[in-house]
Amino acid sequence: MAQDAPGGDELPLDGIRVVELGGGLAAGYCSHLLAGYGADVVQVGEPGLTEDEDTYLSRGKRRIAPPGASLDRVLAAAAVVVDGRRVDADGPTAGEIRAAHPHLVVTAITPFGLDGPHAAHKATNIVTFANGGIMALTGERERSPLQTGGDQAFLLGGLHAFAATTTALVGALLQEEGDLIDISMQECASSMLEYCAAAWEYESLLIERSGNTPRAEWGVYQTLDGWAGVCALGRQIPALLDTLGLPHEDRFMDPVIRVTDAKDELMAHVLVFMLEHTKAELVALGPSNKLPLGAVRTPEDLLAHPPLEVRGFFDDGAAGRLPGRPFPGFGWAALAPVTETSLDDVLGSWSDVAAAGVAP
Amino acid sequence: VKRLPLDGVRVLDLTMMWAGPYATRMIGEMGAEVVKIESPKAWDNIRTLMPRTEVVDDPWNSAYYFAEYNHNKKSVTLDLAAPAGRDAFLKLVANSDVVIENYRADVMGNLGLTDDVLFAANPALVLVSMAGFGKSGGDQDNVGYGPIIEMMSGLMSLSGYEADVPQKTGISYGDPVAGLAAVGAVALGVIKKRRTGKGSRVDLAQVEVSTKLAGVAFAALNRTGAAPPATGNRHPTWAPQGCYAVRGEDQWIVVSCTDDAEWAACAELIGRADLAALPLAERRARHDELDAAIGAWSAPLDARVAVDVLQAAGVPAGRVLDMRTIKDDPHLYARGFWVRIPNEKMRPYRKSGVAWRLLEANPTITAHAPYFGADNHAVLTSVAGLSDDEVAALAAEGIIADTLGDVSYG
Numbered sequence: 001m002a003q004d005a006p007g008g009d010e011l012p013l014d015g016i017r018v019v020e021l022g023g024g025l026a027a028g029y030c031s032h033l034l035a036g037y038g039a040d041v042v043q044v045g046e047p048g049l050t051e052d053e054d055t056y057l058s059r060g061k062r063r064i065a066p067p068g069a070s071l072d073r074v075l076a077a078a079a080v081v082v083d084g085r086r087v088d089a090d091g092p093t094a095g096e097i098r099a100a101h102p103h104l105v106v107t108a109i110t111p112f113g114l115d116g117p118h119a120a121h122k123a124t125n126i127v128t129f130a131n132g133g134i135m136a137l138t139g140e141r142e143r144s145p146l147q148t149g150g151d152q153a154f155l156l157g158g159l160h161a162f163a164a165t166t167t168a169l170v171g172a173l174l175q176e177e178g179d180l181i182d183i184s185m186q187e188c189a190s191s192m193l194e195y196c197a198a199a200w201e202y203e204s205l206l207i208e209r210s211g212n213t214p215r216a217e218w219g220v221y222q223t224l225d226g227w228a229g230v231c232a233l234g235r236q237i238p239a240l241l242d243t244l245g246l247p248h249e250d251r252f253m254d255p256v257i258r259v260t261d262a263k264d265e266l267m268a269h270v271l272v273f274m275l276e277h278t279k280a281e282l283v284a285l286g287p288s289n290k291l292p293l294g295a296v297r298t299p300e301d302l303l304a305h306p307p308l309e310v311r312g313f314f315d316d317g318a319a320g321r322l323p324g325r326p327f328p329g330f331g332w333a334a335l336a337p338v339t340e341t342s343l344d345d346v347l348g349s350w351s352d353v354a355a356a357g358v359a360p
Numbered sequence: 361v362k363r364l365p366l367d368g369v370r371v372l373d374l375t376m377m378w379a380g381p382y383a384t385r386m387i388g389e390m391g392a393e394v395v396k397i398e399s400p401k402a403w404d405n406i407r408t409l410m411p412r413t414e415v416v417d418d419p420w421n422s423a424y425y426f427a428e429y430n431h432n433k434k435s436v437t438l439d440l441a442a443p444a445g446r447d448a449f450l451k452l453v454a455n456s457d458v459v460i461e462n463y464r465a466d467v468m469g470n471l472g473l474t475d476d477v478l479f480a481a482n483p484a485l486v487l488v489s490m491a492g493f494g495k496s497g498g499d500q501d502n503v504g505y506g507p508i509i510e511m512m513s514g515l516m517s518l519s520g521y522e523a524d525v526p527q528k529t530g531i532s533y534g535d536p537v538a539g540l541a542a543v544g545a546v547a548l549g550v551i552k553k554r555r556t557g558k559g560s561r562v563d564l565a566q567v568e569v570s571t572k573l574a575g576v577a578f579a580a581l582n583r584t585g586a587a588p589p590a591t592g593n594r595h596p597t598w599a600p601q602g603c604y605a606v607r608g609e610d611q612w613i614v615v616s617c618t619d620d621a622e623w624a625a626c627a628e629l630i631g632r633a634d635l636a637a638l639p640l641a642e643r644r645a646r647h648d649e650l651d652a653a654i655g656a657w658s659a660p661l662d663a664r665v666a667v668d669v670l671q672a673a674g675v676p677a678g679r680v681l682d683m684r685t686i687k688d689d690p691h692l693y694a695r696g697f698w699v700r701i702p703n704e705k706m707r708p709y710r711k712s713g714v715a716w717r718l719l720e721a722n723p724t725i726t727a728h729a730p731y732f733g734a735d736n737h738a739v740l741t742s743v744a745g746l747s748d749d750e751v752a753a754l755a756a757e758g759i760i761a762d763t764l765g766d767v768s769y770g
Binding site: 055056112117119126132134136147155162170172175233255293300319 | 362366386405409427493501507512515517520521525527541549550555560565573575576577579581583595604614616681683694697709712713719769
């Protein structure tokens with residue numbers, strides 16, 4: 001019984017047809033995850049991605065030229081629209097698409113949402129990241145705020161959109177009617193400012209960027225062969241002190257004194273300890289001491305990292321080894337490079353739905 | 361009125377700290393009945409993580425960090441290490457759709473709540489575990505919070521002012537992104553259950569979610585033999601792009617010119633028409649000089665003015681909103697993003713509202729974060745089917761509770 005229940009090979013979105021409009025990283029990442037879990041994704045027009053972005057995100061999709069007025073026929077046969085267009089783009093708006101096709105889940109991903117005074121602002125990744133609040137918290141205090149690398153504002157927006165879209169699909173399955181989801185990437189980031197925004201509002205406690213070592217026991221340090229870090233909460237302080245060979249004295253144990261009067265002393269101990277060890281040695285100390293220790297790994301390090309291989313994390317395909325499913329437990333499609341195809345091909349392959357009268 | 365998409369879905373939430381509670385916050389906003397389960401002996405540490413500046417009788421019920429991520433949830437306290445607590449939990453499992461937990465990899469097994477035990481109680485269960493490094497593969501004994509996840513995932517290696525000094529994100533970035541993936545896992549599990557009647561077991565590794573977000577770097581590595589180095593605030597292709605000081609203490613804007621026309625407009629605006637015709641290659645080569653020119657223009661300006669005139673000229677630009685200014689951002693204000701949720705144990709304050717705006721179902725925050733054990737009786741009688749006497753017995757044995765007594769912070 002228990003063995004039957006979980007399963008893991010079925011594609012949960014098999015048969016779900018998705019239209020990606022406007023391209024871009026956020027919409028591309030959202031629909032990439034939908035494709036991986038089994039959706040049939042048709043990308044309308046060139047997605048405006050770099051070669052590497054296109055390689056990573058357009059796998060498993062079909063691409064057609066903008067079909068003009070025939071777009072309506074494609075939408076009629078789809079279940080989901082992932083719309084990465086600007087709010088002032090040509091063509092029907094996300095709201096108009098939704099109104100014309102009540103069965104659709106329409107997920108509109110924009111930097112600032114579909115309305116409001118900044119809705120039409122021009123925004124790149126760094127502009128979006130700056131408006132979401134995370135950038136003000138990132139970087140060294142004596143230098144400018146810093147963006148997180150890898151276009152995270154847009155990819156984060158895509159991840160939000162994926163989670164919101166799959167959730168809305170649950171409702172669509174039940175109610176046989178979709179919804180219009182207005183995903184503002186600014187709001188997505190602003191909803192995940194940890195305790196920082198609330199601290200200002202509730203306690204007048206201003207949290208500012210504090211670099212790699214906001215606290216001695218919570219930071220990134222140089223090691224013999226690179227960079228590593230420790231993140232210890234109060235309950236892990238005894239294990240940290242044991243690891244460092246320090247006594248459990250009040251100045252280290254007290255949560256206030258530790259981050260004020262004793263901060264520099266403890267930081268010096270951690271710094272020296274880290275400098276005397278390799279990344280691998282430090283990572284190995286974590287499990288046995290129940291201590292959150294980690295090392296800064298690179299994509300090169302991870303390509304051959306055995307635990308990721310054992311867990312089947314990677315997709316090995318024409319473009320080499322790439323990160324695959326974000327989580328196991330369901331089937332994950334074999335994602336071939338994007339296929340250029342025709343409108344007729346798409347409509348032909350989706351004709352059963354159109355003929356079945358799903359379209360309004 | 362359209363129903364919320366997860367209306368009718370019951371979720372048992374064993375998560376703590378941030379990654380899991382962020383997931384179940386979103387799930388609760390989408391209409392699920394989220395029952396947060398803590399132990400009287402091992403509560404969600406976020407309730408008592410931050411030292412308080414005010415003296416209150418029950419600080420665990422009014423912590424703003426906890427309040428931020430636990431609205432729209434019910435609270436049940438159960439000591440799962442006690443046989444009676446474990447039995448009550450399994451009765452809840454039998455009548456629920458989803459169990460989600462983000463314990464360290466060995467904790468559920470140590471509690472006797474293995475996957476097999478849970479699926480024996482409910483074969484159609486959607487079980488989402490989200491340990492930092494998963495429950496298998498060889499790294500599962502690693503211990504980690506968000507910044508450790510960011511380091512170990514490869515993501516941190518892409519960030520930094522200089523290419524050889526990685527820089528961590530200012531929030532525990534690995535946490536909320538894992539939470540978002542977990543919402544997707546729950547939704548896919550519910551879809552699968554509705555389509556096939558079968559349950560799902562998801563062994564999410566937080567680190568893999570972050571590595572997935574670094575995927576473009578892997579594509580570059582495959583193609584060129586090297587992952588792209590960190591470029592600070594600059595863009596790897598277009599120029600100029602950077603972060604520039606404006607008037608006020610620690611106030612900044614970003615400017616990002618993606619083509620010749622945007623740069624030409626920017627150059628005119630900052631009074632450097634002499635530079636407007638620079639082609640991209642020259643703008644990249646003279647980036648320091650262009651940064652200085654933009655910075656000299658922006659330094660005396662108010663951030664809003666600088667951004668408004670840049671945007672009006674067609675130049676992508678934005679304010680670096682900090683924890684003060686983001687609460688007063690006119691755009692977020694106009695969209696009603698910050699909301700006040702009545703809570704008699706807290707002073708009124710504005711917290712982040714619903715980020716996923718389903719414009720027809722219209723999700724809202726309907727309840728403040730729950731007080732510790734506030735729903736013990738209601739949930740244990742109506743969902744687990746316990747009698748009043750059985751609930752009273754659990755209370756007498758300390759298996760359920762609605763107070764923590766004296767607690768230390770941290």
